[in-house]
Amino acid sequence: MSRVVKKSPSLCTDLPLDNTGICTKLQLLKQLLGSCFGPTGRLKQVHNNIGGHVVTTSTSSVLLPAISSSQPFVNMIKTSILNHVSRFSDCGLFAAILCLTLIEQSKLSALTANVAIKVNKHLLGVCTTYLQREDCDCKVKLDFCSSQNLITLARSVVSSKPGCVLTEAETLQISKLVVQAFLLAIPCDEPGVVSLGKTVTVTVEGYSVVHSAVFPGLLIHITDALSLNKVQNQPLTPLRMVVFSASLAGDLSELEEGTIELHPDADIDSQILDQLLELGKQMVKEEVKLFLCQKVIHPVLQHFLRSHGIIVIERLGIALMEPLIQLTGAQPVATLHTTIPKKAYGKVGDVSIQQFGSKTLLYLHPLKESAICTMLLCHRNETMLSELKVVCQKTEHVLRLTLKEPSALLGEHE
Numbered sequence: 248m249s250r251v252v253k254k255s256p257s258l259c260t261d262l263p264l265d266n267t268g269i270c271t272k273l274q275l276l277k278q279l280l281g282s283c284f285g286p287t288g289r290l291k292q293v294h295n296n297i298g299g300h301v302v303t304t305s306t307s308s309v310l311l312p313a314i315s316s317s318q319p320f321v322n323m324i325k326t327s328i329l330n331h332v333s334r335f336s337d338c339g340l341f342a343a344i345l346c347l348t349l350i351e352q353s354k355l356s357a358l359t360a361n362v363a364i365k366v367n368k369h370l371l372g373v374c375t376t377y378l379q380r381e382d383c384d385c386k387v388k389l390d391f392c393s394s395q396n397l398i399t400l401a402r403s404v405v406s407s408k409p410g411c412v413l414t415e416a417e418t419l420q421i422s423k424l425v426v427q428a429f430l431l432a433i434p435c436d437e438p439g440v441v442s443l444g445k446t447v448t449v450t451v452e453g454y455s456v457v458h459s460a461v462f463p464g465l466l467i468h469i470t471d472a473l474s475l476n477k478v479q480n481q482p483l484t485p486l487r488m489v490v491f492s493a494s495l496a497g498d499l500s501e502l503e504e505g506t507i508e509l510h511p512d513a514d515i516d517s518q519i520l521d522q523l524l525e526l527g528k529q530m531v532k533e534e535v536k537l538f539l540c541q542k543v544i545h546p547v548l549q550h551f552l553r554s555h556g557i558i559v560i561e562r563l564g565i566a567l568m569e570p571l572i573q574l575t576g577a578q579p580v581a582t583l584h585t586t587i588p589k590k591a592y593g594k595v596g597d598v599s600i601q602q603f604g605s606k607t608l609l610y611l612h613p614l615k616e617s618a619i620c621t622m623l624l625c626h627r628n629e630t631m632l633s634e635l636k637v638v639c640q641k642t643e644h645v646l647r648l649t650l651k652e653p654s655a656l657l658g659e660h661e
Contacts, residue, residue, distance in 0.1 A: 263320040264354055272321050276314070277347040283310065284340045290410050303630045305410050306637055307339030308332045324350075336644035337404055378656075389653040397426045397646060400655055404642045410634035411626075417456040424622060425639050427461045429646040431620040443650075444618025445570040446643055450632050451603045454625035458603070465574050466601060466608040466621040467567065469560060485594045485614050488537035489530065489587065490563075490571060492579040496543040497523060520547060526583050527551040533587075537595065537611075541568055541579070558598065560609065574611060574619040 263269050282289050283305040293302040293313040302313040311325050311332075324346060332339035353363040377383060389396050402422040405411065413421065432444035449466050451458075497519045527548050530538060537558050538544075544561040552559050563571070572579060577593025597612040603623065613619065624639060626632035649655070 263318075264350070269318050269320055270354065272316065272318060273324075273347055273350060276321065276324075277344060277351070279314075280307070280310070280340050280343045280347070283307075284344060285407060288340075288407070288409060303410065304634055304637075305340075306408060306634065306641075307343060308336075308641065309634075309637055311339075311343070335648065336641040385657050386654050387657060389649050389655060391653065394426055394430075397429070397649075398422050400649070401425045401642050401646060404645055405638055408634060408638045410631065411638055412631050413456060413635075420457065421459065421635070421639065422642075424459055424461050425642045426646065428620050428622045429643050431461065431463060432618050432643075432647075433650075434618040435616060442618075443647065444573060444620070447567065447570050447619070447621045448636055448640060449606075449608065449621055449623050450636055451606055451623065451625045452629055452632050453604055453627065456624075456626055456635075458623075458625040460623050462601075462610065462621045462623065463617065463619075464595075464613045464621065465567070465570060465611040465619055466623065467560060467563070467611065469607055469609050471561075485596055486536040486598060487534055488539065488575055488577060488593050488595055489535050489591065490568070490575070490577050490579050490593070491540040491542075491581075491583070492568065493581050493583060494542040495523060495526075495540055495545055495548060495561075495583060497545040520545070522583060523548045524551060527555075529587065530557060531555045533592065535592070537598065539563055539571070541565060558609075570619045571611075574613055574617050 260266075279291065283291060288305050290303055290305050291310060293304075293310065294300075295315075302309060304310050304313075307328065311329055314325065316322055316325070324343075328339060328343045328346065331342045349367060353367070356363070358366070378386060389400065391397075398419075402418060405413070405422050405425070406418050411418075411421075428446045432446055434441055434444060447465060449468065497516070523545050524547070530552060535557060537560075538552050539560045541563045542561070544559060549559050549561070568579060571577070572593075575593030575595055578591040580587055580591055594614050595611045596614040599610045599612070601608040601610045603625070622639060624632065624635055626635050
């Protein structure tokens with residue numbers, strides 16, 4: 248499609264704060280973020296003027312990406328704040344407001360740029376030195392011997408988000424669930440270097456928040472009713488499973504680029520299908536009970552596996568691969584052109600079906616104590632549920648940061 252207006256060449260300018268238009272946009276951004284800050288902050292609805300999805304939020308990690316600007320200086324500030332949020336999760340709005348206030352005050356003070364930079368660096372050093380002192384009055388140590396301190400910290404983050412629309416009782420329950428998920432993700436009695444586990448979040452719309460819960464193990468959303476027929480008939484002993492990261496759709500996509508020479512009489516579809524069925528026979532021989540694939544599985548292979556009592560789940564997606572591997576001990580198989588080694592198989596303790604509204608979830612129980620858990624979040628509508636999911640993920644990240652620095656600052660959280 249041709250442009251209505253010819254694209255202008257890129258320009259490199261200096262002294263952006265001398266530009267009245269940029270200063271006006273910075274002031275507007277400060278007002279926008281300031282009105283979202285704290286427990287009494289207001290929600291914002293962001294909508295592109297040419298259409299698209301409406302974003303309703305007061306959370307910086309959602310609000311800032313939804314705001315677009317044609318000014319590189321404004322985008323640079325926005326990117327720096329998002330980098331802060333990605334590292335620390337909490338206090339994104341506070342950091343943004345502080346940054347914009349420092350820029351505004353430096354402009355009003357009539358100081359030169361070099362002097363303003365030196366003053367701000369000095370003040371930063373003074374603040375950092377004070378916060379690192381043991382007798383810092385605005386810092387409290389977190390006692391991991393009591394979960395109440397963790398719940399209080401989690402609650403201070405969750406309660407500051409009006410978009411979640413939670414009652415006092417719901418706020419407390421969600422805070423407890425986040426702390427529970429955080430504690431489950433810390434492995435116990437693991438020798439050597441300790442690696443934290445994963446918390447997978449599953450959302451269910453239309454249910455009350457009180458139905459939210461944390462499950463040790465993994466909940467996988469399934470849409471194929473054929474997957475349910477074999478679940479109830481599985482033995483109680485540990486179930487052998489295998490997971491593929493390669494596509495089993497029967498195409499040649501995994502061969503990537505290159506030239507393939509074929510015999511004129513060769514039937515590619517039949518040969519690939521025969522190879523898939525050989526894979527299925529190997530799964531039956533190895534007594535595999537759970538067959539999962541990150542991508543698509545050919546319908547013929549699915550039918551063959553299910554006819555032999557194997558649970559088949561496809562289209563897992565990349566997000567579930569890492570927690571699934573940690574939970575089961577399986578090694579993802581990246582090709583179907585070689586025999587699967589014994590060490591690639593994993594195990595689960597049991598499988599069951601969990602039904603929540605319109606969602607059917609396959610529950611993979613851990614074989615032994617595992618640092619993988621699933622947080623099931625429920626809320627009354629999509630907007631509230633989306634905001635609650637972001638807040639819970641950010642809150643758990645804040646709790647994880649306390650393992651490195653077990654202290655918190657008094658005051659409001661974003």
